[in-house]
Amino acid sequence: MTAVQSGIAEMTNATERPVPDSLVGAPPPSPAGPAGPEDAGRASPPMVPLPRTLQVLRVNLRQIEFVFRWRRELGEVFRTRGILAGNPVLTCHPDHVRSLFTADPALVPSITAESPLRPIVGPASVLTANGPRHLRQRKLLLPPFHGEAIERYVKMIGEVTEREIDRWPIGRPFALAQRMQEITLDVIMAGILGVDGAPARGTPEFGLRTAVKYIAKASTTRVAQVAELMNVGKEEAVGLQRRGMAILDRFTYPVIATRRAAPDLDERTDILSMIMRARTEEGEPLSDRELRDELITLVLAGFETTANSLAWTWERLVRSPAAHERLREAVRSGDGAAENVEAAILESMRTRPVIPAIGRRPTVPWRLGEYATTARTPIVMSILLLHHREDLYPDPFAYRPERWLTRGGTVRKPGTYEWIPFGGGTRRCLGAALAMAEQRVVLEAMVRRLDLVAEDPAPEHAAHRNVTMIPARGARVVVRSRR
C-alpha cells in the first residue's frame, strides 16, 4: 500500500484516534541557499533509480505515489529525470522553500517559463516571463488584485453563487467541480471584464466565456494531454493547442477592441480596463498582444484552480463527518462561522493542493541541507510532500480543520514557508486574495443552504491535468436538501 493509500485509509477513522498535543509542529532546521566555496564537497542529492521514460510516465499518471514513494526511500531531497532539462531536484523542507522564496529573483527564475502553459499564454505574460519583464508585468497587474479591490467583488460572488445553487438537482448525484467552474468562471469574467454575472448572448464576452469552457473541457481528454506534451519547450502552440488558441483569440481580440473604444474606459473598475489604462515606468501602455496574453493568463490561471480547490474541500468534508458537522453548526448558528470556514479551506488546501509542485531554476549552485546542486539545476518544491510532513502537520493525512483554530477560536496564521498552495516570494499567486475570497463566500453559502452527502463513501483519487491535481470524479455529491 502506498503512503497516500494508507493515509486515505487512516483518514476514514481519523476521529477515533488520539489527538496529538498540537496539530502544527516544526521540523528540525536544514540550511539552504546559494552554495559557497565551503559547500564544494557536498554530494548531489540521490537519484530516483528508474529510466527517464518510466519516470516521465509515472509523474504524469501517478504523481502522488511517485513522490511519496521516493521521499520514503531517498529522503526529503532527491533527484529525478523528467521532461524538464537538467534532472530536477525535489525538496519538501520549509527552510529550502524559504531560501528560494526570499532569494534575489534574478537568482531564482521560475520554471513556469518552461511549462506547457507557455505556448498558450505566450512567453511574456506575468506567469511565463522572468527577470525585469516579469516584475514590470506583475506591478501593472497587482492593483486590481489587492485586498481592497477584491472586497468590491464579494457581493457579486455571493449573487453568482446563490443563483448557481438554486439550479442544482436535489437527490440526484452530480460532479461539484463542474458546478464550481460555472461560479468561478462567472466571477473571473465579471472581475476581468466588468460583466455582471453571465455575459449576454451574442457579445464577444459571451463568445470568450463559451470558448474558455470548451477548451477547459477538451483539455481533460488523453488526446489533449498528448497535445500538451507536444507543446513543452515551444514558444507558440502547435497542433491541437494551436487550434484551441485560435478559437480563444477569435473572441479575445474583439473583447479588447470593444473595451479600447468604450467611452467610460477611464472610470471603469474592471481588471481589463485597469490594465489597459496602466502605463509602465517609461509611460508605455500594453499592446493588444500583451493584453491578450495577460487576459488569457488570468482566466486560465484563475477559474479551474479555484473551482477544483472548492471541489476538494467538499470531497474532504462529505467524508469527514465530525468536521462537516462542526462547520455546519458554526455557519448556521453564526458562532465562529468565519473562523470555521477559513479553517476548512486552509486544511483542504493543505491536504489537497490543486497545484502540487512549483519550481525555480537557480542560476547558481544551491545548498539544500546536506546536499548541493549545480547551477541551473531546477529545484521543485513539492507542495504535496511539504504539506504532508509528519513533523510539520502531525496526523498529516487526516482532514482536521481544527488544526488551524486556536483554543480561543481564532484562526492560526499558516506559515509562509510551511503552507504554500499559492507558492511564494515574487512569484506568489497574483489571484490568491481573490481565490480565498471566492472560496469563503461559496463555501459559506453552500454550508448554510445545502445538506450534501458523498455519492460514494470511498475517497476520490487525484487526477493530474496540466499542472493541476483534481478530484478524479469531480467531487460527486448528492444534495439531500436545500433551504
Ligand code: HEM
Ligand atoms: C485556489 C486557487 C488558486 C491556486 C491554488 C493558485 C496557485 C498558484 C500557484 C501555486 C502559483 C505559482 C506560484 C509560485 O511559483 O510561487 C500561481 C501563480 C499565479 N496565479 Fe494562481 N492560484 C489560484 C487562483 C488564481 C486566480 C483566481 C488567479 C487570477 C485571477 C491566479 C493568477 C495567478 C497568476 C497571474 C500567477 C503568476 C504569478 C507570477 O508568476 O508572478 N491564480 N497560482
